[in-house]
Amino acid sequence: EVQLVESGGGLIQPGGSLRLSCAASGFTVSRNHLNWVRQGPGKGLEWVSIIYSGGTTYYADSVKGRFTISRDNSKNTVFLHMNSLRAEDTAVYYCARDAPRRDGYNEAFDIWGQGTMVSVSS
């Protein structure tokens, strides 16, 4: 079964750091484009970051310089390293896959994890 499972969320103080994990099964992370998307309490969806199959990464302006996306091919897992956390980073963080395309171009998100909650508060 193709699925994504996030973990690593929790309660963290402002200025702190956290690492989220997204474990994939049923497909190979290194051959796909993987994203992080977050949703604040009662709010809409906000795209956070992407790691392309080739390794290139991009970030939303709101997290640039503070968050880093990476992957461990041996564990078939993608990570989101979050530093200098702020109250406004409080959200459910989802991992989502670009649907595979033969040409490697961007595609809609066909697989989503169940999400992991990050709360930034003193």
Added chain:
Amino acid sequence: EIVLTQSPGTLSLSPGERATLSCRASQSISSSYLAWYQQKPGQAPRLLIYGASSRATGIPDRFSGSGSGTDFTLTISRLEPEDFAVYYCHQYVYSARTFGQGTKLEIK
């Protein structure tokens, strides 16, 4: 950054009625790179439509998408009780993806 504006914010309809949801982009985007998602409380979003008009696997044919340039529409032909949820449009033409703010479809 491409800004997506969805309207209306809330749509109140009855089962069996037709729903029309709008998504307007701040600049023209290829219709190949516009998607719609459904999200129910406590659940992750589910892909409904990609490439502006292609239904994702397992999506009923009462869901349809259309549009081009800056104006896109999601239509639900006959609302079923399970269709009441929040709907998001999403552009993925650039690496920096963006979502609309969502339309809540509620039972009248």
